[in-house]
Amino acid sequence: MSEAPIRLEREALVVRLHVQPGAKRSQWAGCHGGALKLRVAAPAVEGKANEALVRFLAEFCGVPRSAIEILQGEASRTKRVRIATPDPQAVAARLATIASPALSD
Structure with missing residues (x-):
């Protein structure tokens, strides 16, 4: 069994993402390959998808853009992202609602 897509840390969480650039609109699309x-x-192109990713995550998680850090996968669809927040459990719970329907399949 693979590692969970959301890992809690102190004052942050690390999220595994599969990012699909060039979509009609930015939105969650369930799970893909354990992410x-x-x-x-x-x-x-020229980091625009990463900028859109950071902007979307910051808004969704209610944190400033500076709280989002791409740890791994800057040039890949598969990424590990760190989200700094004073309440990582609340953000993790919000993200888990995205994963729940797909994980129960």
Whole structure:
């Protein structure tokens, strides 16, 4: 069994993502390969998809953009992202609602 897509840390959480650039709009799309799947409405050109990813996550998680750090996968669809927050459990619970329907399949 693979590792969970959301890992809690002190004052942060690390999320495994599968990012699909060039979508019509930025939105969650369930899970893919043990990661949360996110479609972003920006092309994978000159870092635009990563910028859209950070902007979307910051808004969804209610944190400033500076609290989002791409740890791994800057040039890949598969990414590990760290989200700094004073309440990582609340953000993890919100993200888990994205994963729940797909994980129960």
